[in-house]
Amino acid sequence: MRLTSKGRYAVTAMLDLAFHSQLKPVTLIDIAARQTISLSYLEQLFARLRRANLVKGVRGPGGGYSLCGDAHNISIAEIVAAVGERIDSTKCGGEANCQKTHECLTHDLWMDLGDHVKSYLEKITLADLLAKNRVQEVAERQDQHAQQTIEIHNHADLMHTLQ
Amino acid sequence: MRLTSKGRYAVTAMLDLAFHSQLKPVTLIDIAARQTISLSYLEQLFARLRRANLVKGVRGPGGGYSLCGDAHNISIAEIVAAVGERIDSTKCGGEANCQKTHECLTHDLWMDLGDHVKSYLEKITLADLLAKNRVQEVAERQDQHAQQTIEIHNHADLMHTLQ
DNA sequence: ACTTAACCCAGTAAGTTAGTCAACTATTAC
DNA sequence: GTAATAGTTGACTAACTTACTGGGTTAAGT
Ligand code: FES
Ligand code: FES
Helix, strand or coil: CECCHHHHHHHHHHHHHHHHCCCCCECHHHHHHHHCCCHHHHHHHHHHHHHCCCEEEECCCCCEEEECCCHHHCEHHHHHHHCCCCCCCCCCCCCCCCECCECCCCHHHHHHHHHHHHHHHHCCEHHHHHCCHHHHHHHHHHHHHHHHHHHHHHHHHHHHHHC | CECCHHHHHHHHHHHHHHHHCCCCCECHHHHHHHHCCCHHHHHHHHHHHHHCCCEEEECCCCCEEEECCCHHHCEHHHHHHHCCCCCCCCCCCCCCCCECCECCCCHHHHHHHHHHHHHHHHCCEHHHHHCCHHHHHHHHHHHHHHHHHHHHHHHHHHHHHHC
């Protein structure tokens, strides 16, 4: 098993998307600002999410990304799998061939653990997370903070053009 | 979360130890042969396991390692923790401070997942694994195969001394 | 035309993993 | 005592992955 920032970022970004893309697409620039994730790195992750048909991109002004389908139908397991994180803990990848042709001593243990985690993440959807109070609170705080930084950014731009 | 060969090897070796060290200590050389793990790498892992008081080493001929205490009291979670694998999936390590002073959007999700996996691995002991039929079968197959390779090894030694 | 923002590709610093090599110490057997 | 055994320690390394940067292209809106 290997669940790193890649998977964390992917789920975080998808949750941000679910929260903000009700009306119109959300730009990666906004997500990067709110969640403090590198824009270029987000692009890479969304390339995978798009290939997995979890999001769709719209180009040009007013464009951005929005969810493919309903938040109730997107599980955390799907997102994590889409960006290429292995939930499986085995060395053999389920082939039961660690020792030449035979399984190793602990093959079954890791298989069971993997199944366990997988089913846990499959049962949680974006909608489930979105319904939590804590998530709502954090998202709203982020919106306010992002609004401030945008104002600061615009102010800086203004000063720049005045020079 | 990050569960790699390090944790797999550690648990596999401990299980091998639980299976073979009923009467006398087991050498790392034997474990390395049976489980096809690099001897030097095993030494590093057992240094950590010893520091965590999970095994004790006996030097000299007839020496080797044996379990500290009963197999019923050693959980998989302890072994994995002893070699330094993080079961926790959060970025913050439970501090809830991904975003400067605040928690990130998905903090709770990763905390819950970590707790879930941790309690799963805490409930499984070496004795539990040892009781399984599959594990017994694999261990016996490994014993036979190791016996063969030892004979081949002795044969090679014999030929060598005759030259 | 010009701007916006998705899309695409190449590269890279830092860190981790899995492993090797070499030296040293304690214990037992002869 | 001395030789063999087996644990103990530390430094060092190739290969790989992660997280990230930069530069460029393409499609869409105004
Ligand atoms: S993990 Fe599947 S055979 Fe070892
Ligand atoms: S994972 Fe804990 S705050 Fe982000």
